[in-house]
Amino acid sequence: NAGVMQNPRHLVRRRGQEARLRCSPVKGHSHVYWYRQLPEEGLKFMVYLQKENIIDESGMPKERFSAEFPKEGPSILRIQQVVRGDSAAYFCASSPSDRGNSPLHFGNGTRLTVT
Amino acid sequence: KNEVEQSPQNLTAQEGEFITINCSYSVGISALHWLQQHPGGGIVSLFMLSSGKKKHGRLIATINIQEKHSSLHITASHPRDSAVYICASPPTGANSKLTFGKGITLSVRP
Numbered sequence: 001n002a003g004v005m006q007n008p009r010h011l012v013r014r015r016g017q018e019a020r021l022r023c024s025p026v027k028g029h030s031h032v033y034w035y036r037q038l039p040e041e042g043l044k045f046m047v048y049l050q051k052e053n054i055i056d057e058s059g060m061p062k063e064r065f066s067a068e069f070p071k072e073g074p075s076i077l078r079i080q081q082v083v084r085g086d087s088a089a090y091f092c093a094s095s096p097s098d099r100g101n102s103p104l105h106f107g108n109g110t111r112l113t114v115t
Numbered sequence: 116k117n118e119v120e121q122s123p124q125n126l127t128a129q130e131g132e133f134i135t136i137n138c139s140y141s142v143g144i145s146a147l148h149w150l151q152q153h154p155g156g157g158i159v160s161l162f163m164l165s166s167g168k169k170k171h172g173r174l175i176a177t178i179n180i181q182e183k184h185s186s187l188h189i190t191a192s193h194p195r196d197s198a199v200y201i202c203a204s205p206p207t208g209a210n211s212k213l214t215f216g217k218g219i220t221l222s223v224r225p
Contacts, residue, residue: 031209043158043201048211056211089180091158093210100145100205103167104213108157 002027004094005074006107009115013082013114021077025094029105032075033059035068037089037109046090048098049075055098082114117142117206121216126221134189136219138202145208147185149176150201152218158201161187192223 005024013019019110025032034046048070060067064082069075077088091109095102118141129136138147146165152158162169162176164185169176173192178185189196199218206212 032208033213035215043203044163045211045213091170093158095210098209098211100208100210100212101163102210103163104148104160106150106160106209113156 002103003098004092004101004107006092006110008013008110010111011113015083015114016055019079019086019112019114020080021079021090021092021112023092023094023107024074025092026105029094029096031095031098031102032069033093033095033104034075034077035091035093038107043091047075062076079112081101082112084114087112087114102103117144117214118214119202119204119214119216121202121219123198124217125220126222128192128221130223130225132192132223134162134165134192134196134221136187136189136200138185138187138216140183140185140202140204140206140214142204142206143180143183144204144206145181146205147178148203148213149187150203152199152201154198161200181197183204189221189223194223194225197221197223201221 035043047060047067048056064080089109093106149162173190175188201218202214
């Protein structure tokens with residue numbers, strides 16, 4: 001069984017461009033979480049999605065950021081008009097359930113660099 | 116608001132040493148996660164535990180629910196154990212509310 005797959009592994013964008021980060025959860029997992037890790041900081045929750053629904057986006061900036069988890073295909077985290085402060089590692093995790101005692105599987109992350 | 120504290124912040128050990136990393140949280144939880152992150156690498160889930168102790172190879176994780184404290188022990192440490200170790204707790208019993216510690220950077224010297 002493949003784990004959580006994230007791509008690209010590294011992404012370089014100029015200021016003002018769009019960044020699209022993809023996450024394919026573990027097969028059978030319908031709960032997807034996105035986290036951001038800024039340099040020298042801990043992981044911060046961004047958004048929680050189930051298939052076709054955003055359940056909690058309280059950790060995601062209201063402007064320029066959006067996320068989706070369509071019925072078919074990977075979950076996408078989209079950042080429009082990127083700025084230098086968006087440079088970070090973005091991790092995706094999936095789980096079969098949102099229960100706190102449900103295992104979480106993380107991907108290898110996408111390292112976004114904005115020049 | 117749940118707060119997760121880890122100590123020490125940085126840790127250097129000699130190969131073969133027994134290592135303990137601590138994690139304290141402020142709100143009662145259903146389970147606590149221990150994660151490992153190698154430099155520039157992905158995140159690996161090491162343990163999820165809600166009581167007692169779990170062991171996997173040279174790694175042992177313990178939790179004391181009453182004291183809101185968990186420890187991760189590494190026996191016979193090896194340079195490949197060098198990584199950041201992160202604990203995380205879901206205070207409301209939902210993974211979507213996970214609160215992460217800042218992580219401990221462990222360096223094991225040969």
